[in-house]
Amino acid sequence: MSAQKTRQPSTAVDPLVLQAVADVDLGLLRWSLQLSPRERLRACSHAAATFARLRRAASGVR
Amino acid sequence: MPHPASADLDALLAALAAAGVEHIVVGGAAAVLHGAPITTQDLDVVYRQTAENLDRLHALLADLDAFARDPAGRQLRPDRSHLEAGGVLLLNTRLGPFDPMAKLDDGRGFEELLAHSTVIDDEGLVLRVLDLPTLIEVKAAANRAKDRLVLPLLLALLAEQQGAAE
Numbered sequence: 001m002s003a004q005k006t007r008q009p010s011t012a013v014d015p016l017v018l019q020a021v022a023d024v025d026l027g028l029l030r031w032s033l034q035l036s037p038r039e040r041l042r043a044c045s046h047a048a049a050t051f052a053r054l055r056r057a058a059s060g061v062r
Numbered sequence: 063m064p065h066p067a068s069a070d071l072d073a074l075l076a077a078l079a080a081a082g083v084e085h086i087v088v089g090g091a092a093a094v095l096h097g098a099p100i101t102t103q104d105l106d107v108v109y110r111q112t113a114e115n116l117d118r119l120h121a122l123l124a125d126l127d128a129f130a131r132d133p134a135g136r137q138l139r140p141d142r143s144h145l146e147a148g149g150v151l152l153l154n155t156r157l158g159p160f161d162p163m164a165k166l167d168d169g170r171g172f173e174e175l176l177a178h179s180t181v182i183d184d185e186g187l188v189l190r191v192l193d194l195p196t197l198i199e200v201k202a203a204a205n206r207a208k209d210r211l212v213l214p215l216l217l218a219l220l221a222e223q224q225g226a227a228e
Contacts, residue, residue, distance in 0.1 A: 007195050008195060008220075009195045009196075009198040009199045009202065009220075010195075010199060011198070011199040011202040011203055012202070013198070013202045013213065013217070014202070014205075014210070014213075017202075017210055017213045017214055017217070018214075018217070020213075020214035021214045021217045021218050021221075023214065024214050024215055024218035026218065026222070028099045029097070029098075029099060029215070029218060029219060029222060030222070031099065032097045032098065032099035033097045033219075033222065033223075035097075036184050036185070037095045037182050037184040037189070038072055038184045038185050038187060040094050040095060040097065041071040041072040041075070041091070041094060041095065042071075042072050044071060044090075044091075044094045044100070044101050044102060045068065045069060045070050045071045045072065045158075047101045048068035048069070048101045048102065048103055049066070049067075049068050051068070051101065052066075052067040052068045052103075055067075056067075
């Protein structure tokens with residue numbers, strides 16, 4: 001993987017959004033960074049498919 | 063058999079690469095590729111608007127059995143003129159939702175975004191992805207609820223990556 005650019009975003013970000021950065025789960029973030037890019041894609045797709053199945057199941061029992 | 067409700071991101075990107083479609087990954091999938099632990103239902107890409115690339119993308123969409131996500135349930139197939147027109151196509155495919163677009167909301171297309179993209183090469187799959195600072199800028203400018211939700215994570219990710227690089 002190529003080196004990530006390290007510049008700062010030039011767009012102003014809402015102060016409330018900036019405040020919320022302190023609440024980010026760094027453990028989860030670091031877990032994700034340990035995966036390769038394609039592993040991240042697969043984990044994301046697997047989770048999204050699971051959520052879609054759960055939504056379908058939940059709508060079926062209402 | 064209905065198309066899946068969520069995208070197989072890896073398979074869709076591999077299909078784009080195999081078809082030789084020049085594109086830049088944007089949106090949630092770009093965030094995931096950079097390391098954001100989020101989920102996304104669809105794949106968003108900005109495609110290059112050259113005649114050859116439009117032909118390749120159009121052929122791929124046919125192969126993926128793509129049709130528009132239509133609330134009325136009609137199976138409207140995208141034709142080449144839709145790709146030329148330059149809007150965002152919201153499609154269902156046999157690999158899940160896929161949203162190819164000629165330009166971002168801010169009007170920047172493939173050529174303008176090229177300098178703001180980075181190449182990720184993993185397991186033989188070479189991907190061009192919107193770089194993280196630009197992704198943050200795009201989401202901050204869009205300022206939709208879903209963008210505001212993911213922005214803290216992207217900013218923390220940028221800080222984490224910068225910390226690791228120092």
